[in-house]
Amino acid sequence: MAEFLVQILDFVPEKRPTAAQCLNHPWISAGPKRLTPSISAMENGCANKEEKGEREAVECLAKPMEPQYSGGMVLNPELEHGLNGWTPFGDAKLEHQESENGNKYIVSHGKAHITAIFKTKVGELPVGWVMARQGCWSMLKGDIIIDASSPVELFFQVHKIFHFLILQDSISLQSVTQEEWDSHQDQSIEKRQVKFQVVDSQGLPFENAKISVKQIQQTFPFGNAVSKFILENKAYQELFLSGFKYSVFDNEMKWYSTEKGSGKVNYSESDTMLEFAKENNILVRGHNTLWDDPRYQPSWVKRLPRKDLPLAAKKRMKSIMKQYSGQVFHSDVINENLHFSYYEERMGRNASTTFLQMAHQIDQKAIPFLNNYSTLKPTPAMYLEKIKLIREQGYHGPLGIGLESHFDTPNLPYVRASLDMLASTKLPIWITELDALYLTQLIKEFHTHPAIHDIIMWGSMSTKGCWKMCFTDKNFSNLPTGNALDNIMKVWRHEGFASTTDAYGYFNTSLFHGDYEVEIRHTTTNYSKIRQFGMEPSEKIQEAHFKFHE
Template identity: 45%
Template sequence: MKLLLLLLAFCCLSLSRCEEQSVPYDYSATIECLENPYKPQYNGGIIVNPDLQNGSQGWSQFGNAKVDFREFGGNKFVVATQRNQSSDSISQKVYLEKGILYTFSAWLQVSIGKSPVSAVFKKNGEYKHAGSVVAESKCWSMLKGGLTVDESGPAELFFESENTMVEIWVDSVSLQPFTQEEWNSHHEQSIGKVRKGTVRIRVMNNKGETIPNATISIEQKKLGYPFGCAVENNILGNQAYQNWFTQRFTVTTFGNEMKWYSTERIRGQEDYSTADAMLSFFKSHGIAVRGHNVLWDDPKYQPGWVNSLSGNDLYNAVKRRVYSVVSRYKGQLLGWDVVNENLHFSFFESKFGPKASYNTYTMAHAVDPRTPMFMNEYNTLEQPKDLTSSPARYLGKLRELQSIRVAGKIPLAIGLESHFSTPNIPYMRSALDTFGATGLPIWLTEIDVDAPPNVRANYFEQVLREGHAHPKVNGMVMWTGYSPSGCYRMCLTDGNFKNLPTGDVVDKLLREWGGLRSQTTGVTDANGLFEAPLFHGDYDLRISHPLTNSKASYNFTLTSDDDSSQKQPSLYVFRV
């Protein structure tokens, strides 16, 4: 009977969504711990009694926890107490449908100290993690996440914490379903706001008279949104590779050539010649470079001779390395990955103590104070089950770096590697919402997908579309650089630089986003005006008039700064 009611409720919900306009997406997230939680997003979506105003309605025990319903300061919430297992908590039964994208949020608190708490959906004996947060006592923290399912059916939401000594307090829960069409409409709306602007071109003659029926041809010569691909040194001297790359991308990262194990293979013998040559090549083609990396916290990827050092010898070697690479490329890079993957690994912390990253960022910033300093980490967007690098854990480390005492503020930035297998797109978007609440620049720095060939290109496209459309993502780099010995996890081309299916995805998206020299044409109206929505970027403009046989060529740049808050068209006046 309960299953029948769930099915009926879902059918009614689906029908109402079809009949009404699509639900707009709420990109907001809160990263502060607040005295009182906000109201549930989307009024709770399909969650029954989301703000606990109706007592126990819709909520029940999960595992062996004791469930209490409490009120404090006018706020009602539910509490899981007497927990003996990590999953002992509260729950609500829901019906999840294949093909629907679910955005989840909840406000959580624990009774003592701080503890990670995850939202989990049990379905057919399997457990789908939707996200986590580090909950605190005496204040409420927002968990934002999401999920999809492989088949339709009933499921049970519950909350999980490995710390069984704490009570889990829950309030303002929301589970909002979106169809794929609605999700795509969010992309279009966001792109229209943050990636595009409207240009208005007025054509006049030398007498200042407007010219109607003038032919307008606009060709984008450079994409405004930073989008690129990692490379290795085999691009040097390879004309076919160079041509393929420079026609498409505006930013790159060197896979290995700036890393310590490449530039100082033998202690005291530095060699930057390859990195220098690569940087010179990309500069000559107007392609920006990310600095990857100053140090890497993974013990496997240190220069061989480093492992034999200790104490002052190791400290002095690290100090020389930081000064050497950062001073050499000071002011020439988009940003630095300073201590790579310092959530999953802790080589330098094991040698110098818990402030090793703090001190390294301080040193790097002192040498190159204007270049953004990135925290670069994996599984922040990819795996909601990996609590080591969850958004909450990442933000905790970021706050430590934000406490660095320097004149002004250290220009920190968020680097999210994005090595996906099967993407959880709703979780990816929600995690980006959480990072977006920092106000810091966000880049997807090493995008690839490790999946079977029959689904890889599709998954890859999903990730790229989500990153490009998110209003807080400032740029994307794919970790798909070609190598004769094989790409890291996926290639875009074969050895002759003919596109593979993943490369076709890139070209398709570039054309959609205005790349690959996309063209817009038209004629001026009776007032000599032509108006068109364009992606941000650099453009060539050609104007001609068949009756006067006059022609003119110009160029212009459309940036996000050109768009006012009212999104008024940017007016350009040209003469022929």
């Protein structure tokens, strides 16, 4: 883990971009390791502060924090020994300065959007990004796996068309083994301690009472996408209903499916699918209302004169939001607006904000979501900037962060660092369209991160098969991906167990969050009692008391 504090003192606009200016630090030779860099830099004028493992809100720091791990592998992390260990890279200029309160730091004369990069013999690997601003310190934090035995260099690169002074301080780098990484994940799995007590009719402890515990349902939501094919295939229905309580429709709610011609609105397919979901107690995300990608507009919308698009888009917004008001718990109001700007280019820079306001006014039960891909692989700072812009433009209602999560080979340490960064918003984060080659590793990482509220896979079936990630073959027999998912679900689900109370009538254990059925039985008295209870997230020990009436 590397951390690095950055502050901008002043800047002057240039007429045109110039070459990137960087700060360079040489590292010791190292074999393949998981390096978790934590670098404090200015992020939207504030720092993402972490203490004792608790994620706190983004806050502005007047002074830099102490480097984690006392700098770890970094030589001279607090710059108490001048520029020892630090050299300029490229055309950057480097100075060592001291503030009035005695804090020592590096001054690098450079430009703005800051990237921390590891340079190895196999190439340059970005660790993390941050938007630094004038006036206070903020944190750039990142994680990465380096599969190379060679000297490694860390340098900081900026990518804007401005010149300013960048201050760096409290730099740390720590290697983490795979065993330590896995241990942290295991400790993060959402469990809660529970204390069972059994007493007799006089309130005295009941020793050797048998306690049987069976999990009825997990609290952590797992879901999967479905297509209209589920309506006509019983095997598909049975497969889906056996494993999921949350869903999203593949295409059936999208504009090009519900209005194939101007004014020819038809919700019959999505209505029928929603009715099926209700009958089976499946909660549905609304996906999607509008799509900022020009490729996925209805063909008739693409032909509209620019002046007619605002009316058509607003009619679409009102139509589908009213149609499913109170029936979906999320709504992907504007899809993929980090990567595309179809509506912004034609309706103005605040188009997304306008749509979010409209959606929330029509359906105040559904949380409006932004939903974007490639937000965990490149910089999550783009997402933070988009959210900041939406707030500045006047939308202050509820908002959710959707992460599509289409992965090939994920860099899990960087994924965790990105989630930490997005978690600083305190907004609900959902994995909305997960498909990946390394499914087990990603689900475990997502499930154990405290900011992730839910995981929905993108593994719907159709008459043609599936898109990328198939859990079963066409006969609904498990493929390796399906086996992997089943194994994950088994690990995080109590299949049922039994134990006995001690001499004081107690039995202590820890359980995953969820709903349980408990049976208390005593063979001597031939008495039994069954009770259901829920394990909600809490640091407090949950107590369950049972009293036998002889």
